[in-house]
Amino acid sequence: MMRTLRKKTRLVLFIALAGFLGLIFFQWGFNIMGIGEERETDIAKVDGIPVSYTEYLRFAQQKEMEYRGISMDDVWTLMIEEVMWQRLTQKEKFGVTDEEILMVIRNNPPREVLESEYFQDENGQFDYGKYLELLRAPQSRPWLLEYERNLRKELPREKLRSLLATLGWVSPYEDSMLIAAQTTRYDVTVLMLAYFRTRNLFTISEEDARTYYNSNRERFKRPESKILEYVFFERKPSQYDTTEAREAIEDVVARLEEGEDFLMVAQEVSDDSVVVREFEGETGLQPYLMEVYKRLKDGEVSDMIQGPHGYELIMRVSRGKLYHVQKNIDVSRMTLGDIYEKVMAFKETAHEIGFDSAASELDLQVRTTYPLRTDKITFPVRDTDGLAAFLKKAKRDEIGGPFGSMGGFYLFALDSVIPAVQPAFEEIVPQIEAMMDRDFVREKTDSIIHEYYDRLMSGATMEDIARDDSLIMYSSNTDATLDQMRMSVGDDFAGTIARLEPGQLSTPLIGEWAAYIVRCDAKRSVPFDSSMIPALQLKRQFRVQQLSMDIFEPEELEDKRDVFFE
Missing domain, CATH: 1.10.30 (DNA Binding (I), subunit A)
Structure with a gap:
């Protein structure tokens, strides 16, 4: 009787909370982000297709019933996929009779x-x-x-x-290229000039650095940045959520006492989809569960266990086998409503007495960000575009947020502005020299490797050059495939070798970390065998995956979850 009453009470509370959220967002018209005055009704726009907040709530409730324990981030991803599916099937006119x-x-x-x-x-x-x-x-x-x-x-x-x-079809030509990459073996000789060796060939004088600085002043200009102060509202389960999970396990115990089957109940209510566990040895089960399991006899049910994610029950079935039911302590919508009230109370108080004073009054710690630029937001919030918009026009006494993150919600206020500045040469000498290194090393390496190439074209051998010059690194590789060389040195290197015939020499190849000259010494084919088939299959799978990503990844996505405190 009490179990049924509790379930009905939870339903009433959920309906009341949903109505409260609707009142907040659709009648009161609160603009909780502090960025504009227009009232929001859509939680997302997927390639221009609006998704209303009520549609999102219905979708979330449906997925929570289908997948126990699903996270709200997963619900969001599924909703985006659902919109993309609907758009694609309508666009391509896939019907059914x-x-x-x-x-x-x-x-x-x-x-x-x-x-x-x-x-x-x-x-x-x-x-x-x-x-x-x-x-x-x-x-x-x-x-x-x-x-x-x-x-x-x-x-x-x-x-x-x-x-x-x-659409994962691969043309015969592509197949032939994939097969050739595995069946063609090469013997190659390589001259390599690494950039780190070239660095010791030149020095950067103060005069050189000043000249470089004056020619590239825009590269060293520091744009305006701002420091924000913030408070953080942690998204963590409340006592209500803990009680909810504990009572759910108590409901399970009551149903078992009434004679219901443990496995059937676990499959119905457990937040962990794995309800049957089979294991071997001491390490096959978490230590806290193993300790309880050892005390049980076959067919015996444990007392309530408090685990890392919530409350659990196990029934020992036989040696190395048990049934398991788990109810997680998750942040409920009611708890989110409480956090929302605290956020709004802080914003109201901060507008009256100031950000720092409100934080002190509500016992919240105020921290500051590192200097932020509107074109490069790396602060850990979900809506970086929204934070950039607030940062761009932030003024004293304005509060931005809440901005959702993995663990809670941020509110921001402007702390200070660091104006754009052209730093003096003396302040940034190490930075100037580092940039010069990157530019000059590549130029110097390119010049030297072309000198080597000219000598080779004049009749010198690779062996002669390697013997006479300690800068160069000389190596031979035998019986290598293009796939192996692509994985070890890179696509450009493998592509260069593929164009060579025995006895031919490549032109200089300027890579990411070194420059190369390659000679093809031998080229031969080996029979195709079954071990080479997986590469062809992977090519098809990769193509299907890429197509799926291109089709189901929206080009434009407006994420307004922060506006609705989701």
């Missing part, structure tokens, strides 16, 4: 029907006749309508997935 729906319903029973004991015959096999009776029964109409609705949504996506799979 009534005949296709009927065929699927007749020939593909849902998983819950396939796994139901009611639809099994005396041998434990699925009885198709019973399924047909279910389809003909008038009582099945609501269920069939729901099944049809889901099929009309999913079948176009299956067609699209099939199409995407075919």
Whole structure:
């Protein structure tokens, strides 16, 4: 009785909280970001397609029912994918006919029907006749309508997935190149001049540095930056959330005492999808669970266990096997509502008595950021564009936020402004010399490697150059494939070798860390074998993955979760 009452109470509280949030965002019109006055109703825009806050809440509730323990970040990702799926299926006009729906319903029973004991015959096999009776029964109409609705949504996506799979096709020419990269073996000789060796060939005088500084003054100019002060509201579970998780485990205990099956209850309510655990040895289970497991007899249920994520129960089934149910202590929407009230109370107080005084009155620590630039925000907030917008026009007594982060919410205020400045030469000599190093080393290396190349063209050998000059590094590589050389030295290096025939010499190759001249000494083919097939398969998989990323990654995404305190 009490368990049922608690469940109903939670439902009432959730509905009340949802109504409260709706009142805040749609009737009061609070602008909690402090950036503009326009009232927001959309939590996102995905390539121009708006997603209202109410649509997002419905979607989140649905996913929380489908996937126990799902994080809100995962819900957000799924929502973006859902919008992209809908847009793509509508754009490409992937439809489904009534005949296709009927065929699927007749020939593909849902998983819950396939796994139901009611639809099994005396041998434990699925009885198709019973399924047909279910389809003909008038009582099945609501269920069939729901099944049809889901099929009309999913079948176009299956067609699209099939199409995407075919787009992983690789042309015969590409296949031949992939095969050649594995079946063609090379013997090569390389002259390499590393940049770090070239660095010792020149010095940078003060006069050189001043000349470089005067010619590149814009590169050394420091743009305006600002320092913000901030307070942080930690997003952590409340006592209510702890009680909620503990009472959920107490509900499980009560159901077990009433005779319900442990495994069935665990599969229904556990926040951990792994409810059956099989293990070997002492290290196969977390120490705190192993300690409880050892004290149990087969078929015995433990007392409530407080684990790292919440409360747990286990039942020892046999040696090396147990059933497990877990209820996480998560931050509830009610707790988020409490945090929201604290944030708004701070903002109101700060507007009246000042940011620092409000923090002192509410016992919050004020910290400052490092100097921030609007074109380069690296502070750990989710909405860096929003923080850049606030930073750009921040004035005294203005408060920006809340800005969501991984662990909570930030509120910002302007602390100080560091104006743009052209630093004097004497202040930044090390920085100037570092830039000169990068520029001059590459130029010097390029000049020297071309001198080596000219000597080779005049009749000198690689061996002669390596023997006469200690700067150069001489090496030989035998029986190497293009794939191996690409992985060890890079694509440009492998591409250079692929163009060479035996006895040919490459022109100088200027790489990221060194310059090279390559000679192809030998080139031969080996038979294609089954060990080379995975490379062809990986190429197809990579192409499908890239296509999927290009298709389902929105070009423009407006993320307004901070506005709605999500």
